[in-house]
Amino acid sequence: MTQRNGTAATVRRIVLRAAAVLATTALAAGCGTGDASEGSGPAPTPPADPKATLLAAVPTEQDPAFRFLLQDGTDKFTGVLDPAGEAMDFAIQQQNDDPKFTMGLTFRFIDQDLWLRVKLTGLADVPDSLKLPKRWMAMDRGKLKDESSIPAYQGADPGNTAAVIRTADTVTDKGNGTYTGLADLTDNADVQSTFENVDLKALGEAGKKVPFTAVVGPDGNLTSLTLDVPAAGKQKAMKLVTKYYDYGKAPKIAAPTGDQVQKAPALAYEMFNG
Structure with a gap:
């Protein structure tokens, strides 16, 4: 899953603020339409564009720490x-069938520094060949053959929701902070790489009009975006879900220190280098 930064959303927020200031200034200066002598009042404020409002709710670099879930x-x-x-904790669990066990991987990124923590469950006796420290392991990026395959901090929108929303021709405000629209998952490389588990070729034309529902909280922050991908070929219908929550309540991310961390052993690099 690829992450992209929230630069576009930041620009849209600035544009919206600037437009509001200009509109207020114009009204104060009496630059309206019609003849003032006819007693007409100022022109009514046009309603907010739902798409612009939704994009402005996407988290940016100015937002506090928050939690996320990507399904x-x-x-x-x-x-x-x-x-x-510029920090992120990023975790995923992977099931293995033969032998059967669950591997939990948690990455921590602070700027260019990288740590990894691995937790194995389901194995009665962990063989020496699979034993890894329970502490954070400090990774040397120079020892990774394919660094591009390792998730990294690339902005405040890990679900790439802004890119998805921008593909919609029309966004509808349903009230109570709920917005709907049709996303084009075939529109650009950013969107396609975000949902690499989706067979876009099998979707065909349906991939250009995938229904989504987004929810914005009372604080103006995006809390969820759900895409309802239809069944196509061998692919079952699925929901692609992004959730952002606990704005300002999530813990700050700090570099592990002391007995919390150690240098990564060779096995940690073998897991990624193959």
């Missing part, structure tokens, strides 16, 4: 993102 088909990612510190 991409059968994969579920959870974590904490701290835009001010």
